[in-house]
Amino acid sequence: MSPNVPLIEATGLSLHYAVGPRQVTVLREVDLRIEAGTRVAIAGPSGSGKTSLMLLLSGLERPAAGRICIDGVDLATLDNDGLADLRRERIGIVFQSFHLLPSLSALDNAALPLRMAGASGARDAAADMLRRVGLGDRLHHRPSQLSGGEQQRVAIARALVHRPRLLLADEPTGNLDDHTAGAVRELLFGLNRELGTTLVLVTHDMDFAARCDRVLRLHEGQLRETAPESAHALPA
Numbered sequence: 001m002s003p004n005v006p007l008i009e010a011t012g013l014s015l016h017y018a019v020g021p022r023q024v025t026v027l028r029e030v031d032l033r034i035e036a037g038t039r040v041a042i043a044g045p046s047g048s049g050k051t052s053l054m055l056l057l058s059g060l061e062r063p064a065a066g067r068i069c070i071d072g073v074d075l076a077t078l079d080n081d082g083l084a085d086l087r088r089e090r091i092g093i094v095f096q097s098f099h100l101l102p103s104l105s106a107l108d109n110a111a112l113p114l115r116m117a118g119a120s121g122a123r124d125a126a127a128d129m130l131r132r133v134g135l136g137d138r139l140h141h142r143p144s145q146l147s148g149g150e151q152q153r154v155a156i157a158r159a160l161v162h163r164p165r166l167l168l169a170d171e172p173t174g175n176l177d178d179h180t181a182g183a184v185r186e187l188l189f190g191l192n193r194e195l196g197t198t199l200v201l202v203t204h205d206m207d208f209a210a211r212c213d214r215v216l217r218l219h220e221g222q223l224r225e226t227a228p229e230s231a232h233a234l235p236a
Contacts, residue, residue, distance in 0.1 A: 006069075007166060007198050008034040008057060013066035015052055026052050028221030029066070034214075036165065039192055039199045041209035041228075044218035050202040053218065054168050057200065058093055059083035071165055088117050092159030092197070096171035098151040100143040100158075106130060106150075107139040110157040117162070129157040133187055149180030153187065160191060167192075169201040173208065181205065 013030040016023050026049040034040055042050050055061035056068060059075050060083075068075045071090050078086060087093070100109045107126055114122035130139055133153040143151050152172065159167060172188065173181035185208050192199045201208070209215045209228065216223045 006033045007036040007071055008032060008200070009069045010057070011067050013053075013056060013068065014064045015049070015056065015061070016064050025221050027056075027063070030221070030223050032216075032223060034198060034200065036198050037192075037196050038214065039189070039212040040201070040214045040216065041212040042200065042202050042216050042218060042223075043204070043206070043209050048218045049221060050218050051170055054093075054170050054200070054202055057166075058087060058091055058168055088113060088162065090165045092162070092164040092167045094152075094155050094159045094167065094169040094172045096174040098143070098148075098155045100151055100154055102143050105140045105142055106135060106146065106154045106157075109143070109154055110161055112158060113162050119162075122161075126157065126161050129161045130154070132191070133157050147180075149176055149183065152176060152180075152184055156184070156187065156191075160195065160197065163195060164197060166198045166200065169199065171202055171204065173203070173205055181208075185211070 010030065010032040013027050013032070014025070015027040016025050030053070042053065044050050052061065056063055057070070059078070070086065073086060075083065107123060107130065110130055111122040111126035114125055127139055130136060133156055135150060135153050135157070138146060138150060143154070146154065156172070169188065173184050176184060188199060188201070189211065191197065201212070203209055212228055215226050215228050217226055
């Protein structure tokens with residue numbers, strides 16, 4: 001991709017939901033441009049549309065209006081199979097709930113994206129990524145045998161095993177205690193530096209947001225940029 005082309009470029013994004021007889025506007029003509037390799041936090045009150053914005057950027061939801069390009073690809077030109085291929089090849093997603101398959105080991109959970117893509121060496125690549133996130137001695141443990149922080153590390157390894165250009169993380173520390181949350185923050189930032197992956201995260205953790213390159217606050221359907229050093233002054 002040309003260095004002049006942003007990794008994410010969204011223009012005029014709008015999204016509405018029907019709530020009974022009413023139509024609720026979640027996003028209102030949002031514009032967003034994110035350069036490759038940067039770390040961007042999206043903050044805002046509960047119900048402001050942060051997760052909806054992440055779903056749009058991942059292609060898991062379609063906007064009512066507007067255009068989204070990821071790595072130079074216009075999402076509107078892709079059908080559901082094309083969007084799945086884009087996610088499998090270029091996007092990693094980390095959810096607040098870990099979404100691990102309980103019957104599979106950490107190794108097999110982390111290998112899933114590569115195995116679904118038919119890639120060779122999936123287990124070796126997954127084992128390497130699990131070691132990178134500090135779980136080299138937990139490869140064969142199932143989720144029920146892991147702590148919450150360890151499960152989140154498996155989810156992060158799964159999201160990064162295919163070396164995506166973009167990592168979308170929705171409240172990745174939301175279910176963790178302070179100590180574990182701090183370790184996950186360091187892990188995500190370290191992998192961002194090591195792999196050059198663009199990191200876009202939704203968070204109520206203002207310590208997390210303050211360490212990003214950019215902080216965007218979503219309020220009443222609109223994005224407003226604030227300086228990272230001012231993030232602590234924002235309401236969570």
